[in-house]
Amino acid sequence: MFEFFTLFFIQRALLIGAVIAIVSGFIGPFILYRKMSFIGVGISHGTFAGIALGILLGVSPLPVAIIFAIGLGIFIGFTSRTGKISEDVSIGILFSFAMALGIFLISLSSGYHTDIMGYLFGDILAISNNDLYLAIGVLGSVVLWYILRSRQMKYMTFDEDFAKIAGVPVGIDYYIFMALISLAIVVIVNFVGVILASSIIIAPAASAKSLAKRFSSIVILSIVLAEVTIFSGIIFSYSLNISSGPSIVFFVTFVFLLSLLAGKIKFIKYTKRNSNSE
Amino acid sequence: MIKVNSLSVRYDNFEALSILSLTIEDGKFHAIMGPNGGGKTTFIKALVGLLPYEGRIEIDGIDHKRYLKKNSIGYLAQRGSQFSQFPITVLEVVEMGRYRFKEPDHTRKNKAFEFLKVFEMENFASKNINELSGGQQQRVLMARALATESKILILDEPLTGMDPKAQSLFYDMIKRIKDDFKLTIIMSSHDVGFISEYADNIICINRELIPHDKSAKVLTCTEVSKLYGPKIGIVEHHHLHSEKDDV
Numbered sequence: 001m002f003e004f005f006t007l008f009f010i011q012r013a014l015l016i017g018a019v020i021a022i023v024s025g026f027i028g029p030f031i032l033y034r035k036m037s038f039i040g041v042g043i044s045h046g047t048f049a050g051i052a053l054g055i056l057l058g059v060s061p062l063p064v065a066i067i068f069a070i071g072l073g074i075f076i077g078f079t080s081r082t083g084k085i086s087e088d089v090s091i092g093i094l095f096s097f098a099m100a101l102g103i104f105l106i107s108l109s110s111g112y113h114t115d116i117m118g119y120l121f122g123d124i125l126a127i128s129n130n131d132l133y134l135a136i137g138v139l140g141s142v143v144l145w146y147i148l149r150s151r152q153m154k155y156m157t158f159d160e161d162f163a164k165i166a167g168v169p170v171g172i173d174y175y176i177f178m179a180l181i182s183l184a185i186v187v188i189v190n191f192v193g194v195i196l197a198s199s200i201i202i203a204p205a206a207s208a209k210s211l212a213k214r215f216s217s218i219v220i221l222s223i224v225l226a227e228v229t230i231f232s233g234i235i236f237s238y239s240l241n242i243s244s245g246p247s248i249v250f251f252v253t254f255v256f257l258l259s260l261l262a263g264k265i266k267f268i269k270y271t272k273r274n275s276n277s278e
Numbered sequence: 279m280i281k282v283n284s285l286s287v288r289y290d291n292f293e294a295l296s297i298l299s300l301t302i303e304d305g306k307f308h309a310i311m312g313p314n315g316g317g318k319t320t321f322i323k324a325l326v327g328l329l330p331y332e333g334r335i336e337i338d339g340i341d342h343k344r345y346l347k348k349n350s351i352g353y354l355a356q357r358g359s360q361f362s363q364f365p366i367t368v369l370e371v372v373e374m375g376r377y378r379f380k381e382p383d384h385t386r387k388n389k390a391f392e393f394l395k396v397f398e399m400e401n402f403a404s405k406n407i408n409e410l411s412g413g414q415q416q417r418v419l420m421a422r423a424l425a426t427e428s429k430i431l432i433l434d435e436p437l438t439g440m441d442p443k444a445q446s447l448f449y450d451m452i453k454r455i456k457d458d459f460k461l462t463i464i465m466s467s468h469d470v471g472f473i474s475e476y477a478d479n480i481i482c483i484n485r486e487l488i489p490h491d492k493s494a495k496v497l498t499c500t501e502v503s504k505l506y507g508p509k510i511g512i513v514e515h516h517h518l519h520s521e522k523d524d525v
């Protein structure tokens with residue numbers, strides 16, 4: 001009986017992991033090429049403030065976290081589009097603030113003895129069906145977005161000025177993208193916690209970037225690498241009975257380092273071949 | 279026809295450019311000249327809709343902002359401010375210019391390919407643009423500008439980094455596409471010699487419009503000095519291209 005329950009949780013974790021891998025694979029490469037890799041850190045911490053507020057108000061933390069994350073994502077986007085500062089600057093300031101706010105709110109809700117560690121580092125045993133439905137909903141939106149808007153995203157990531165002149169509604173596309181990143185981060189935070197979330201959306205894309213050349217290959221490879229690392233992380237954590245969040249992040253980082261190495265080897269081979277031919 | 283009236287472009291409180299009145303006629307090659315920081319790029323960016331401004335610009339009698347909502351302008355940015363490292367193919371770059379056209383994917387690709395041919399870059403269609411040389415990239419971006427099928431082509435110092443031969447080929451090409459596609463070309467450049475020979479009209483800008491004698495197609499020494507400062511003049515040979523460096 002116990003075995004069965006464990007298996008059920010593991011299956012749900014694997015399923016949500018698979019969903020997250022696809023979401024990250026579609027979004028991550030754009031984040032990378034738009035040089036806003038810090039965004040994951042910013043929004044995941046914003047999510048924490050949302051969760052804390054939900055706990056304080058005694059309502060379900062998830063919807064509050066979603067609103068908070070999207071609000072923060074749009075706000076970060078707004079400050080960087082209209083002001084003279086890049087996304088990373090507002091993120092650097094706002095994520096500390098969000099964390100401070102979160103801790104403050106949690107300490108206010110004294111009666112409630114919350115498992116803060118669970119929110120910070122994730123707990124796949126705490127994943128509910130609602131979390132899974134949310135993840136699948138986000139996956140649907142991301143896939144739809146990729147089908148309908150990835151051409152526009154490519155244009156504006158490559159050359160925003162010309163994209164604008166050519167008629168791409170760059171402002172609208174930008175804010176849609178920010179909202180999708182925020183949704184994706186909420187789902188990932190549910191999975192591996194606030195602290196570990198950012199690497200999952202960035203690292204597979206970064207690994208794929210040093211292995212593949214075409215954008216479509218980078219997206220596909222990101223998805224594959226994310227699947228492999230998340231699955232390995234879950235299975236590893238289960239068999240060693242350790243926390244799954246850190247375990248996944250280990251694998252994600254390990255593959256990233258491997259990809260750097262592979263990129264280097266490719267480069268050395270290339271230069272060797274060229275110097276031999278002289 | 280582009281009509282500019284009481285134009286003022288600011289960066290915060292700094293007025294980088296003010297033009298009282300200027301008319302840019304159709305079907306001609308207009309050269310914009312002026313010193314570094316004179317406001318050429320500022321003017322061009324305002325024209326293509328990348329910078330907010332005060333005053334009035336009309337294109338073909340239509341208010342500029344309304345015109346830009348429906349039409350693209352063929353635009354080539356000044357080098358160094360062009361694009362990111364995003365992996366995109368040469369063909370896709372040219373396809374950008376066709377964004378407003380409601381046409382199926384294969385038509386868009388075919389059209390883009392045709393414009394690549396104009397610049398003899400069709401063999402590079404599936405290459406990543408970041409793997410081309412600067413001059414090759416410039417041609418692809420020219421193809422993209424033309425692919426908009428706009429009657430107006432605005433080029434911001436397209437000759438930077440080109441060797442003398444490429445420059446003169448470039449001018450021949452400009453003349454050719456101007457006639458083939460019946461374009462109005464507006465182009466900024468520092469090359470007094472070439473411009474004098476090829477341009478139909480010269481617009482001198484140094485934070486404001488600098489008047490010059492329009493009937494003499496060539497800028498005189500005094501006019502060049504007025505534009506660039508008293509210590510600089512030009513050698514009055516108009517046919518020894520190779521001896522003329524940037525002023």
Ligand SMILES: Nc1ncnc2c1ncn2[C@@H]1O[C@H](COP(=O)(O)OP(=O)(O)OP(=O)(O)O)[C@@H](O)[C@H]1O
Nearest residue numbers: 289292294312313314315316317318319320321356
């Ligand atoms: N983004 C900006 N913010 C503030 N000031 C700017 C900005 N861009 C340009 N300027 C200022 O506006 C003035 C005109 O610049 P602009 O780039 O239009 O000159 P330019 O004629 O194109 O020069 P160049 O020949 O070097 O290309 C300069 O004094 C410049 O310092």
Ligand SMILES: [Mg+2]
Nearest residue numbers: 318319320356
């Ligand atoms: Mg300039």
